[in-house]
Amino acid sequence: MSTLNDLAALPPAAKFVVGIDAATATGICRGYPGAAPQMLSVDFSAPTPEGQFAKALDWALGYFTPLAATPIFVYIEEPLPIAVVAKSGHSSASAIKVLNGLYAIISAACVYNNIPITAVSPSRARSLFIGANYERSEAKRRALGICDILGWGAKDDDQADAAAIWHYGCWIEAPRQATIITPGMHARAPAMRPRKPPLPRSRQGSGVFLGTFKSKRLGKLW
16 A cells, blocks of 8 residues: 655645545545546554554644645545445444544544545535446446546546545636546446456355454454
8 A cells, every 4th residue: 555645845836636535445536636646545454443543643644734834625535424324234333433433533634734624425526527426336336437538547446436536626626627527438437347247146145244254364354
């Protein structure tokens, strides 16, 4: 994973936008509106949620404090309401705790350093970036496809989600310079990342709930 402590000095009058998809593997997209952004990831993995929060706090203060006097604008994906996430079945209670905690820590670090930070709903960012608020897995696939079309080089869906947040932020901060994504690009995006074929029936149902699974090779996963 890359770190974010290598940011070069910013031109005094430029607007530098950072898009963040906060999670255990946090996706970062940063750059100037209209230019190709840089994609990065930061790994906050730890045996406990509290350990992840400690890593996030250390990183956020170390990254944002030196940038307090620069024209930087941070946009971060807003966590979905707990009731909505729990109903979807995509996340455990512990995962929901981590997502909300990381969001709070990164936001607080920005506020502490007087850096503007804006929470963006996933649906709003997706509608602009991929053309509509698709279902979660389809939205991630299409976001990767758009990044491929634009040549932005997203390595995974965390970075692609961050790209959608960054793109939204660019349209707010500098709409005349922001990258234009056309309906034709929206239409081409699915073909850039074809759906993976379903698992053979013999392998279906072999998944493990990561909230409690332990492995001699990997150790405790959560």
